[in-house]
Amino acid sequence: MPAGFGFVVTHRDGRARRGRLTTPHGQVDTPVFMPVGTRGAVKAVTHEQLEALGASIVLGNTYHLYLRPGDALIARRGGLHRFIGWDRPILTDSGGYQVFSLGDLRTIDERGARFRSHLDGSEHELTAERAVDIQARLGSDIAMVFDECLSYPATEGAARESMERTARWARRARERFEAVRAGATDVVVTNPGQAQFGIVQGGVFPALRRESAERTVAVGFEAYAIGGLSVGEPVDAMYDVVGQTTAWLPEARPRYLMGTGMPDDLVEAVARGVDLFDCVLPTRNARNGQVLTRYGRMNLRNARFAEDDRPIDAACRCYTCRRHSRAYLRHLLTVQEMTAATLNTLHNLSFYLDLMGEIRDAIEFGSFESFRQTFHRTFSRRPVSS
Amino acid sequence: MPAGFGFVVTHRDGRARRGRLTTPHGQVDTPVFMPVGTRGAVKAVTHEQLEALGASIVLGNTYHLYLRPGDALIARRGGLHRFIGWDRPILTDSGGYQVFSLGDLRTIDERGARFRSHLDGSEHELTAERAVDIQARLGSDIAMVFDECLSYPATEGAARESMERTARWARRARERFEAVRAGATDVVVTNPGQAQFGIVQGGVFPALRRESAERTVAVGFEAYAIGGLSVGEPVDAMYDVVGQTTAWLPEARPRYLMGTGMPDDLVEAVARGVDLFDCVLPTRNARNGQVLTRYGRMNLRNARFAEDDRPIDAACRCYTCRRHSRAYLRHLLTVQEMTAATLNTLHNLSFYLDLMGEIRDAIEFGSFESFRQTFHRTFSRRPVSS
Numbered sequence: 001m002p003a004g005f006g007f008v009v010t011h012r013d014g015r016a017r018r019g020r021l022t023t024p025h026g027q028v029d030t031p032v033f034m035p036v037g038t039r040g041a042v043k044a045v046t047h048e049q050l051e052a053l054g055a056s057i058v059l060g061n062t063y064h065l066y067l068r069p070g071d072a073l074i075a076r077r078g079g080l081h082r083f084i085g086w087d088r089p090i091l092t093d094s095g096g097y098q099v100f101s102l103g104d105l106r107t108i109d110e111r112g113a114r115f116r117s118h119l120d121g122s123e124h125e126l127t128a129e130r131a132v133d134i135q136a137r138l139g140s141d142i143a144m145v146f147d148e149c150l151s152y153p154a155t156e157g158a159a160r161e162s163m164e165r166t167a168r169w170a171r172r173a174r175e176r177f178e179a180v181r182a183g184a185t186d187v188v189v190t191n192p193g194q195a196q197f198g199i200v201q202g203g204v205f206p207a208l209r210r211e212s213a214e215r216t217v218a219v220g221f222e223a224y225a226i227g228g229l230s231v232g233e234p235v236d237a238m239y240d241v242v243g244q245t246t247a248w249l250p251e252a253r254p255r256y257l258m259g260t261g262m263p264d265d266l267v268e269a270v271a272r273g274v275d276l277f278d279c280v281l282p283t284r285n286a287r288n289g290q291v292l293t294r295y296g297r298m299n300l301r302n303a304r305f306a307e308d309d310r311p312i313d314a315a316c317r318c319y320t321c322r323r324h325s326r327a328y329l330r331h332l333l334t335v336q337e338m339t340a341a342t343l344n345t346l347h348n349l350s351f352y353l354d355l356m357g358e359i360r361d362a363i364e365f366g367s368f369e370s371f372r373q374t375f376h377r378t379f380s381r382r383p384v385s386s
Numbered sequence: 387m388p389a390g391f392g393f394v395v396t397h398r399d400g401r402a403r404r405g406r407l408t409t410p411h412g413q414v415d416t417p418v419f420m421p422v423g424t425r426g427a428v429k430a431v432t433h434e435q436l437e438a439l440g441a442s443i444v445l446g447n448t449y450h451l452y453l454r455p456g457d458a459l460i461a462r463r464g465g466l467h468r469f470i471g472w473d474r475p476i477l478t479d480s481g482g483y484q485v486f487s488l489g490d491l492r493t494i495d496e497r498g499a500r501f502r503s504h505l506d507g508s509e510h511e512l513t514a515e516r517a518v519d520i521q522a523r524l525g526s527d528i529a530m531v532f533d534e535c536l537s538y539p540a541t542e543g544a545a546r547e548s549m550e551r552t553a554r555w556a557r558r559a560r561e562r563f564e565a566v567r568a569g570a571t572d573v574v575v576t577n578p579g580q581a582q583f584g585i586v587q588g589g590v591f592p593a594l595r596r597e598s599a600e601r602t603v604a605v606g607f608e609a610y611a612i613g614g615l616s617v618g619e620p621v622d623a624m625y626d627v628v629g630q631t632t633a634w635l636p637e638a639r640p641r642y643l644m645g646t647g648m649p650d651d652l653v654e655a656v657a658r659g660v661d662l663f664d665c666v667l668p669t670r671n672a673r674n675g676q677v678l679t680r681y682g683r684m685n686l687r688n689a690r691f692a693e694d695d696r697p698i699d700a701a702c703r704c705y706t707c708r709r710h711s712r713a714y715l716r717h718l719l720t721v722q723e724m725t726a727a728t729l730n731t732l733h734n735l736s737f738y739l740d741l742m743g744e745i746r747d748a749i750e751f752g753s754f755e756s757f758r759q760t761f762h763r764t765f766s767r768r769p770v771s772s
Contacts, residue, residue, distance in 0.1 A: 041718055041725040048705060069692065069717045076693060077713060085709045306455065307462060319434060323471045327463060331455045332427055338724050339427040 002181065004193030005141075005222055007254045011364045015246070015273040018363040021057075021254055023089040023141035024193030025081060028056045030254065030275040031359055033266065033352045034091060036283060039064045040084040043283055044341040045349070047086050053318075053346065054353050057089040057141075059278045062134055063098035063126075067117055071137040079139030079190030091278070092140035094131040097227075097259070100149040108148065110165065128169040129176040132196075136180045139190030144225065145173040147199040152232040159203035166201045167215040174198075174219045195222035197256060203228060204237045206244050213248035224249045225256040226274070230265075239268050246273035263292065263355055267375050270359050271368070282352045286344035289333045292351040296380040300344070305330040318350035319343075388567065390579030391527075391608055393640045397750045401632070401659040404749040407443075407640055409475040409527035410579030411467060414442045416640065416661040417745055419652065419738045420477060422669060425450045426470040429669055430727040431735070433472050439704075439732065440739050443475040443527075445664045448520055449484035449512075453503055457523040465525030465576030477664070478526035480517040483613075483645070486535040494534065496551065514558040518582075522566045525576030530611065531559040533585040538618040545589035552587045553601040560584075560605050581608035583642060589614060590623045592630050599634035609640040612660070616646040625654050632659035649678065649741055653761050656745055657754070668738045672730035675719045678737040682766035686730070691716040704736035705729075 006022040007030075021028040035042045035050060037058045042050055050058065060080060065071065077083040080090055099106055099113045106115035112127030131146035147166045150159055177196045180187045198221035202208030216224060226245050229238045238260070246255055256276035257269045266277055282292070289301040293313040300312075311321035312329070320329070320343040332340035362371035392408035393416075407414040421428045421436060423444045428436055436444065446466055451457065463469040466476055485492055485499045492501035498513030517532035533552045536545055563582045566573045584607035588594030602610060612631050615624045624646070632641055642662035643655050652663055668678070675687040679699040686698075697707035698715070706715070706729040718726035748757035 039717075039721045039723055040714070041723045044724050044728075046705070046725065046728060047709065064721070068721050069713075073693065073713075077695060077711070083711075083717075084714055085711070307459065309463060319432070323433065325463075325469075325471070327455075327459075328426070328470055331425075331469075335425045335450070335454050337425055337427045338430050338727060339432065341724060342430075342432060342728070 002193045002195055002222070005195040007223065007252070009251070013363045013366050013368040014271065016270050016359075016363050016368045017273060017275060018360050019254070019275060021089075021275075023057075023195070024191055025087055025089045025141050026056070028089055029360055031266075031270045031356055031363075032056060032276055033356045034059045034276065034278040035349055035352075036061075036278055036280045037084075039068070040080065042345075042349075044287065044338070044345045047084075049346060050349070051088070053349050054357070055088070055349065057091060058086065060090055060092045060138065060140060061095070061098065062092050062131065062138065063095035065092075065138060066095060066126075066134050067119060067124075071134040075137035075139070075188045075190055079137075081139065081191075089141040091142040091276075092135050092138055092144065093258075094135070094144040094146040095126050096131070096144075096146050097149050099126055100151075110168070112146070112169075128172040132173055132176040132180060133185070133187045136187050136189050136194065139194065141191065141194060142223075143177070143194055143196045145170050145196065145198050145221070147201055147227055149231075150201060150203055150228050152203070154203050156203075156205050156208070159201075159205055159208050163202045163208050163212045166199065167212060167219075170198050170216055170219050170221075174221065197221055197223045197225050199225045199227040199258070200245055200249070201228045204233055204241055206241075209241055209245050210248050213245055217248075217250060221253075223254040223256065225258050227258045229257065230260040230279075235265070238265070239272065242269050242274060243272040262381065263352065264376065264379055264381065266352075266355065267359065267372055270363075271372055282348035283345050286348040287341040289330075289340070289344065291329075291344050291347055293384060294378050296382060296384040298384050300326060300330050301333050302330075312347055313351075316347065316350065316354075318347050320347040320350075388579050388581055388608070391581040393609065393638070395637070399749045399752050399754040400657065402656050402745075402749050402754045403659060403661060404746050405640070405661060407475075407661075409443075409581070410577055411473055411475045411527050412442070414475055415746055417652075417656045417742055417749075418442060418662055419742045420445045420662065420664040421735055421738075422447075422664055422666045423470075425454070426466065428731075428735075430673065430724065430731045433470075435732060436735070437474070439735050440743070441474070441735065443477060444472065446476055446478045446524065446526060447481070447484065448478050448517065448524065449481035451478075451524060452481060452520050453505060453510075457520040461523035461525070461574045461576055465523075467525065467577075475527040477528040477662075478521050478524055478530065479644075480521070480530040480532040481512055482517070482530075482532050483535050485512055486537075496554070498532070498555075514555040515562040518559050518562040518566060519571070519573045522573050522575045522580065525580065527577065527580060528609075529563070529580055529582045531556050531582065531584055531607070533587055533613055535617075536587060536589050536614050538589070540589050542589075542591050542594070545587075545591055545594055549588045549594050549598045552585065553598060553605075556584050556602055556605050556607075560607065583607055583609045583611050585611045585613040585644070586631055586635070587614045590619055590627055592627075595627055595631050596634050599631055603634075603636060607639075609642065610635045611642040611644050613644045615643065616651075616665075621651070624651070625658065628655050628660060629658040648767065649738065650762065650765055650767065652738075652741065653745065653758055656749075657758055668734035669731050672734040673727040675716075675726070675730065677730050677733055679770060680764050682768060682770040684770050686712060686715050687719050688716075698733055699737075702733065702736065702740075704733050706733040706736075
């Protein structure tokens with residue numbers, strides 16, 4: 001493992017774990033939710049606001065940062081942390097998910113992905129090796145391997161092919177990562193303590209997930225992610241895959257469920273042994289007026305909130321709930337004031353980060369199962385009515 | 387004067403004054419700059435951020451709040467302060483400026499203005515009396531009279547006609563204000579301590595400005611504003627009008643220069659005895675990437691900032707300058723992250739509010755003239771090059 005990176009499980013409660021991740025930019029208590037800062041900023045909030053919310057790590061998107069302002073420019077600025085003025089840990093994805101989402105704008109073969117920029121149509125190539133190099137220049141604390149993101153539904157044959165390719169790319173990515181770390185390339189490394197996480201694929205097929213886990217672990221990464229979920233499969237299928245896959249991953253290494261999900265998904269994934277999460281839902285939904293409460297989500301654009309003097313959630317202690325009413329937030333959404341995006345984002349991120357804090361406490365005190373049951377009795381996936 | 391409203395001049399330096407305005411929601415040190423919160427929010431920042439910047443009073447727009455969410459709804463919420471969650475002073479304009487800006491969508495006669503909403507084309511009427519009633523429901527600490535906003539250039543004849551109508555409207559507005567305050571109407575009053583300011587018009591014609599000042603003062607308001615400037619006239623003409631008009635206004639009452647202006651305009655108006663200012667420039671320009679420095683304004687969209695690791699202004703202590711580089715801010719503007727609007731707004735408002743603080747200090751210490759000369763030697767109206 002690179003100097004400066006580490007992970008210890010400090011408490012167990014069933015399959016749920018509480019732990020501490022150490023990175024070159026500080027420690028992260030797990031299970032943790034990582035707000036998504038696509039282009040070097042979590043949309044609608046300042047870093048100071050994120051820190052006040054207790055965000056201990058954020059995510060950056062390699063695809064977007066590679067296109068603008070470019071990884072070389074960021075390396076010249078001293079890396080992503082210095083460039084964006086954030087000195088807590090950062091995880092970068094590999095760009096794979098974004099590239100695969102380009103549809104007709106990309107072609108994929110064994111070498112990697114060739115694609116046209118969604119911005120100007122310019123041609124680019126992303127490979128297992130290039131994704132390593134770009135992230136080395138960005139200098140995130142955690143780099144992800146470049147994986148193939150299978151769409152859902154897929155046949156078992158297609159899922160196997162894709163999983164095997166991802167496994168071959170994982171080996172190439174690790175070799176490149178070690179060469180870059182050893183100084184055997186001309187790639188500028190802005191964070192010598194960067195860790196690299198492998199990604200388990202295999203769709204909803206247990207045998208493929210198991211083989212993917214084994215092959216990825218065999219390559220040897222600092223930690224392991226579960227990719228290719230939250231892509232349209234039934235929620236029970238997702239929970240099953242998560243529960244099976246974590247059992248095939250080493251106990252001593254962090255587990256990261258990529259791109260998921262709703263608050264109840266986080267609770268269920270923690271119950272199955274997951275440590276790290278990221279998702280655009282709390283921030284994206286906030287900008288659309290969808291906010292979360294203990295009881296479920298609420299669309300503040302609804303006319304019934306026009307004269308509602310209550311905060312979003314009376315039990316919430318976030319800035320938005322301490323200061324503003326649903327009526328005011330609905331007004332700001334109606335007149336399209338960008339402050340609405342800020343206030344709703346502060347609330348939703350506070351909800352996610354507080355939820356993770358409660359989960360960590362419950363695991364520490366051995367009461368996670370009771371917390372989980374209480375949570376599900378209260379929280380509904382359907383919009384709440386008051 | 388209504389209970390809870392007061393003004394004392396505490397220091398004089400030449401014609402510049404330092405003073406203290408008392409309102410039902412607290413005190414305001416003058417000269418003061420009021421950030422513009424058109425629809426109940428200063429765009430791109432939270433109230434907490436405004437407070438941290440030292441904003442002691444903000445402006446709300448009657449026209450916009452009347453249309454959405456409506457003054458009756460705001461009154462049912464307990465008034466504008468409670469509705470928006472801001473408990474420092476608020477000044478509301480009368481809506482006159484916005485209505486006159488509607489062009490073909492409005493007609494004006496002695497009774498008032500009839501106009502179609504810029505939102506849905508619905509028909510509305512705004513009169514001297516209705517502007518009083520709406521602002522009584524909003525419950526701002528300072529209400530402005532409904533005035534006719536002359537466009538520039540205008541003949542002396544047109545300017546006289548308009549000034550005289552404004553003077554007649556001022557009398558009607560004061561009568562209505564006193565009736566509302568006395569409880570002789572069915573208008574809901576959400577702030578019994580509200581003050582009402584008269585507005586001096588008269589274009590760039592000294593004789594008209596003088597007559598307008600005398601007629602407005604004869605009606606008797608808590609304070610007096612200078613309207614109809616920053617509408618396209620040469621800057622020297624504006625300074626002349628300000629310098630003449632303040633001399634015709636009572637020493638013991640606050641003077642408010644409406645809708646102006648660039649930082650050097652504020653310094654010059656203070657030198658001529660003005661106490662209150664508002665302007666959308668620092669907030670609007672911030673969203674476009676135009677930021678202010680001691681040397682003048684700078685457009686952060688410019689490519690030459692792409693690799694500039696310096697803060698906007700090395701001498702500025704605002705959050706943005708303490709934490710972020712021009713390179714990062716330019717990146718956020720380029721990729722259209724709304725955080726760019728927030729960070730630039732924090733800087734520009736900090737610049738304006740700090741400038742007013744320096745002005746108040748200089749007046750207190752009798753060094754305003756020296757401050758003014760130093761300011762002009764450094765600050766340029768042209769864009770700065772580094």
